[in-house]
Amino acid sequence: METIISENKQVLGKKAAQLGAELIRKAILENGEANIIVATGASQFEMLGELVKQDIDWSKVRGFHLDEYIGISELHPASFRNYLKNRLVDIVSPMEFNYVNGSDNPNEECARLEKIITNHPIDVAFVGIGENSHLAFNDPPADFETDSAYLVVELDEACRRQQMGEGWFPTINDVPKQAISMSIKQIMKSKSIICSVPDLRKAEAVKKMIQDEISPEVPASVLRNHPATWLFLDKDAASLISIN
Numbered sequence: 573m574e575t576i577i578s579e580n581k582q583v584l585g586k587k588a589a590q591l592g593a594e595l596i597r598k599a600i601l602e603n604g605e606a607n608i609i610v611a612t613g614a615s616q617f618e619m620l621g622e623l624v625k626q627d628i629d630w631s632k633v634r635g636f637h638l639d640e641y642i643g644i645s646e647l648h649p650a651s652f653r654n655y656l657k658n659r660l661v662d663i664v665s666p667m668e669f670n671y672v673n674g675s676d677n678p679n680e681e682c683a684r685l686e687k688i689i690t691n692h693p694i695d696v697a698f699v700g701i702g703e704n705s706h707l708a709f710n711d712p713p714a715d716f717e718t719d720s721a722y723l724v725v726e727l728d729e730a731c732r733r734q735q736m737g738e739g740w741f742p743t744i745n746d747v748p749k750q751a752i753s754m755s756i757k758q759i760m761k762s763k764s765i766i767c768s769v770p771d772l773r774k775a776e777a778v779k780k781m782i783q784d785e786i787s788p789e790v791p792a793s794v795l796r797n798h799p800a801t802w803l804f805l806d807k808d809a810a811s812l813i814s815i816n
Contacts, residue, residue, distance in 0.1 A: 573801045575782070577810045581770035585618025588768045588804040592619075592696055593626035595764050596633060599695035605632045605667065607692045609754065609762060610660060611708070612638065612652040614738045615700035619768045619804075620659045623698075630664040636689055638699065639709040639753040640672035642724070650740035672752050678724045681752060686721035689758065697762035701769055701792040704730040705777040709753035714791035721758040725751055737773075756794055765801040767792075772808035779812040 578584040599606035637656060646653045653671045661669050670688055673681050701707060707714065711728040732747040741747045759765070769778055781792040795801045
């Protein structure tokens with residue numbers, strides 16, 4: 573895992589987007605199209621803001637949504653479908669975008685998405701990590717063993733408090749307790765992974781991700797096993813680590 577530390581989150585976002593665009597263009601050149609995974613949340617604001625500015629033939633890009641709450645509508649302010657439409661899909665109009673629909677039967681939705689993603693190997697995954705070191709909505713202890721592409725997960729209190737703290741929900745009781753998440757194994761199948769992590773509140777999670785034993789207790793640590801992962805940090809997120 574290569575770690576890149578930037579002065580601030582704006583520079584982080586630009587560098588991550590530039591590398592992502594390069595990898596997407598490479599996939600299109602080699603395969604005629606590119607398949608990507610897109611994360612959401614406050615950590616992705618700057619990266620997505622820069623990604624939509626990049627020179628990419630989006631008519632040849634197929635996107636997959638990483639995770640979504642169960643039980644809220646697409647019109648809810650915290651809906652990640654709404655987030656992605658506003659910050660990516662409606663701006664660049666990709667060839668196809670496969671949203672996670674948390675309003676339908678969750679198990680049927682997982683099966684539907686698995687059929688699609690199985691036929692479209694991922695070239696580039698854009699991800700972040702949580703304050704509790706989660707990867708997608710795979711909170712600790714994460715399931716490292718399931719072969720399912722998507723699964724229904726329980727959100728722990730630390731995760732739910734992060735969502736409230738970021739302003740998506742007014743109180744902890746408003747945060748859903750379940751979500752549909754792409755699995756760890758499915759994320760790790762991606763040819764390349766770009767992980768963007770800004771902000772001081774993520775510093776402890778970054779430290780555990782890099783320095784702790786790779787284990788389900790620190791889900792994001794699994795990225796150290798991937799052969800082509802780039803971790804983009806700002807100085808705040810990197811403040812508890814030392815890079816040789």
